[in-house]
Amino acid sequence: MKPNPVPNPHHHPTGHQRPVEAPDVDLDLSPSHLCDLELLTNGAFTPLTGFLNRADYESVLADMRLENGALWPMPVMLDIPETTATRLDAGQTLGLRDREGVLLATLTVGDIWQPDLRAEADAVFGTTDSNHPGVARLLERTHSYYVGGRVHLVQPPLHYDFPHLRHTPAELKALFEKRGWERVIAFQTRNPMHRVHQELTFRAAREIEANLLIHPVVGLTQPNDVNHYTRVRCYEHILKRYPEQTTALSLLNLAMRMGGPREALWHALIRANHGCTHFIVGRDHAGPRNPATGEGYYGPYDAQELITEHRDEIGIEMVPFREMKYLETRAQYVPVDEIGPDDQVREISGTEVRRRLSEGLDIPEWFSYPEVVAELRRTHPPRAQQGFTVFFTGLSGSGKSTLANALQVKLMELGGRQITLLDGDIVRKNLSSELGFSKEHRNLNILRIGFVASEITKNGGIALCAPIAPYTATRREVREMIEPHGGFIEVHVATPLEVCEQRDRKGLYKKARQGIIKEFTGISDPYEEPENPEMQIDTTEMHPEKAVQQILLKLEHLGYLAVD
Ligand code: PPS
Structure with a gap:
């Protein structure tokens, strides 16, 4: 196959470069800042126009709304060290640079303040327990100052991996338009997709007569997740298992916070911004487990409930996912509420999959497609x-x-x-x-x-x-x-x-x-x-x-x- 010599122009820096005045102060962005910046500037975080200023921040924490009343459940913050904060004044320009020092955007400095990060953790995650990955990142890896302000794009961050699968919201909308897709149901995931996910997404799309967008997060997920390179190769395999022309795959460079219900609502708004009309929300959406107790931090259906409460103003319809299980007796996956007393259910947990991979043991075909398992084995040798x-x-x-x-x-x-x-x-x-x-x-x-x-x-x-x-x-x-x-x-x-x-x-x-x-x-x-x-x-x-x-x-x- 011929390599694609011309990267997508929307991700190519030289196509967008304009001369910009030297910023007053410069900041090297962290990986999560880079994700946030990309989605702030490509329209995925509409109506945000920059990193939150103080009034918006406090309003988001208290009411899940910006100061102007727009629904927005997740703070999108730029944290800076004290040494940078003391050099900045409102009205100045802060240069936002990637790891190589390339200027990606400038921020017109608004508020600079020292947040109460524990209060933020409590408001957003409902806990200050550092076993929660979002809390750990906030309390242990966040600088002590925030700076808010509008951002102005200089050039979009460049991705060398999977450029053919990355789309801005506008590009995705254009793609749907071109294909004549009017109803599009999005599936969010941070894990490899196995047969059960294929079955449930396929069913959901068929039931509401929509096309399917597999929209995995490839920015930041949980520290122990399968890396996105492996996952994307798995998604590319599974894409071939759907009827032709019905399903698309696009990567979302989101830094997840693992904030359960608030995060799920945020995911829905982001998918609405990408032109999707429906969004699948399952059990425990974006909710981590406490490794100390094995319990989830949120109720399994809290996310669905929160989205339902705001259904009239999110611009996208939630499709609650009913759990599906494989029935040995029927050799197929069925929703749990259709399982009869004589049906023999077969299950393999995520932990068991990891064990089998780490010990080089069999993973049956009813659980996952062989090409997906082979891909996982390549990155997870025994x-x-x-x-x-x-x-x-x-x-x-x-x-x-x-x-x-x-x-x-x-x-x-x-x-x-x-x-x-x-x-x-x-x-x-x-x-x-x-x-x-x-x-x-x-x-x-x-x-x-x-x-x-x-x-x-x-x-x-x-x-x-x-x-x-x-x-x-x-x-x-x-x-x-x-x-x-x-x-x-x-x-x-x-x-x-x-x-x-x-x-x-x-x-x-x-x-x-x-x-x-x-x-x-x-x-x-x-x-x-x-x-x-x-x-x-x-x-x-x-x-x-x-x-x-x-x-x-x-x-x-x-x-x-x-x-x-
Ligand atoms: S740390 O805290 O992990 O960065 O310390 P480490 O790099 O292991 O270095 C510890 C060795 O340095 C010697 N040393 C000290 N240790 C602790 N506190 C102070 N103030 C200190 N000053 C010097 C000491 O020999 C340690 O070596 P070990 O092998 O632990 O005895």
């Missing part, structure tokens, strides 16, 4: 072929380095994968030589380790990390960087402070007690104990060899060492 990171955390002198070194030798003895040891001291010498021990510097140090370990893991190697890593939020961030690429095994080396201090191998505790070393972990600086580590090891009584055996058994149990 665990025995994946990379992984063992992340030791604990006090100075707890035994992290000893265990990491011993584990390295044992793993080398087993062979098979390349191993890199990222010990606290080694890293501080090579990667982080300019850093001290303030909270900020420690976090920077850990994120660097996380970055290197995630690259190693992604490439199928083993990273053994052994820093103190005293802060829970940073350890979580590292986990989120690594888990999409392979294993992350957090080992809390829980040797008590008294024992570490008694050992005092490097004489540091003595100096810390004398005040010669400041900010010393456990003495004059905090250590937040891990809440749910994969393993906890106290080296007070345990010989390193025994401890390493336990880690090896754990790795084997998780499937990372299995021979195939």
